[in-house]
Amino acid sequence: MTSSESILRGDRLALARLLTKVENDSPDGRATLIELFPHTGKAHLIGVTGAPGTGKSSLVNQLALHYRKAEDKRVAIVAVDPSSPFTGGAVLGDRVRMRDLSGDPNVFIRSMASRGSLGGLAQATANVVQVFDAAGFDIVIVETVGAGQSEVDIARLAHTTLVVEAPGLGDDIQAIKAGILEIADILVVNKADRPGVENTEKSLKSMLELAHPTTRVFKHHGTYMSMSMPESNQNANLWIPPIQKTVSTEGKGIPELVAAIARHVQHLRSSGDWTLRERTRLEVELEALIRDSLMTKFREDISSQQYEETLEKVIQRNISPWEAVRMLLNGRLK
């Protein structure tokens, strides 16, 4: 039986082996990815992001548990840690997860740390997600640590992006929200039993109104809800991110969050945004692969001596990097 057949039949050991190959970008792993590609496109990809200290990992655990118990979905978790470029900080988180989720054959957890470049990590994550998709996992949750461009890159992978906040995380938080708000499909205020939760909700509410001028956010049964104002009713397909409160350590607010995610999927399907996001995702992936292939070909074509000599001229400030590129590319085309 080939590797891809084993994966499609749900062989867990074959899956674990393939994930390692795919992460290392081995030729063998690549070949299996190509075989599996026609079987992808079915999973719901959920991105979970937010600043450190918001309790993302336990929230993801609770989401996975809920999808298992209440909906009998198969769930994969990809924990991406771009802040650990050299050592694996994510590994620690895994052990905590294991207590709740281990032993369930319909849950699979994979941690990934950065390997050299963010571009490399985004590509490796995309490939790992494809493997889980082909292997028949209904839900693939991609969780990222930190607050930066990495989130934006990972969010491009997901159908639904959750941005997690928590009360009392310091004074720079406002600045982060401003940027990250625009990738959020659902805003989660976790640790909602902590003091300051009202302030966190209020500031998210006003940022939402700022970002969506035709929106008013109101409180309904203790939760902030958002509603488009009449003048924007012509755009019925507009999605305003709802604010969901959770206490993930106690499982509070998880069913409501899952319901909000389901509403977002309905919105994506009815508005055509699901197809649009799939298209964008594959286009970004294709472009990244083209870039890598062109660079590989360049390295094959140029002599390392020629490259080193040109680099040395740049270091000596004899030529600028731009002139160096022109020389290298011209030399190659002759």
Place this chain on the structure above:
Amino acid sequence: MTSSESILRGDRLALARLLTKVENDSPDGRATLIELFPHTGKAHLIGVTGAPGTGKSSLVNQLALHYRKAEDKRVAIVAVDPSSPFTGGAVLGDRVRMRDLSGDPNVFIRSMASRGSLGGLAQATANVVQVFDAAGFDIVIVETVGAGQSEVDIARLAHTTLVVEAPGLGDDIQAIKAGILEIADILVVNKADRPGVENTEKSLKSMLELAHPTTRVFKHHGTYMSMSMPESNQNANLWIPPIQKTVSTEGKGIPELVAAIARHVQHLRSSGDWTLRERTRLEVELEALIRDSLMTKFREDISSQQYEETLEKVIQRNISPWEAVRMLLNGRLK
């Protein structure tokens, strides 16, 4: 007078105009960059990074003030905000800075938000730093918000990287430190008047010992110092990141921090690491430029119809992205 001559003469208005051109990657800006490149390589590039809430911005302000007043150095600050890909969160920080530093012709502050891709931001930052270097600023401080790969990319730019921590920033902090410790040349515990400062120092200390097994960290006049153990004395060029305590809002610990930075420069010079870092930085930059040029040429060579048709086959899952790349590159080479 050409643009590059104006810059070399210290014309502030010409500098501001060039920075805008360089950020927008205009052909005009590129041409001036090429002219200025031989005048670069003199500035000391300091990177400052750390999690949100550590008070990086006020620390950078204090550093700049100290370099102005105590050493009469010309200082440029580049505030990079990768967490604001769409809106400019960094602008707010600028207004706060202005109170302390505005009106001084030997200080220049520039904020940069992400534009589309992290690669683009890193390149734009590198170019802006080059402009300041050529314009004769002695110190160029690059400050980044967040905790992720962006820091690692920005750190590659700097000769000296400061990683800023602060007491009481939540439970995920440990995981961040693990990764970011390896890019730190100097560890700063800011807000050192806050409760919990002892714990922050202790955990940094044990992580340092873990990362440098031949090192013991000890306390000296209220500051944790690190020292290589005898068995590692053969490697005299080893640099162990010192831990510096500061209260940036009150300017406390700033002279000591500046002294530590000066020691690091001495270390870089005597060990040969200064040249090595310059080399690495220019090599990374050259490779990024080659990648961009290859992609631009690819786009010129291929018809958009051919590209769209191939992408559509990927979206329909008829071919995998890897097969698509092979087809596109072969088509182009015929």
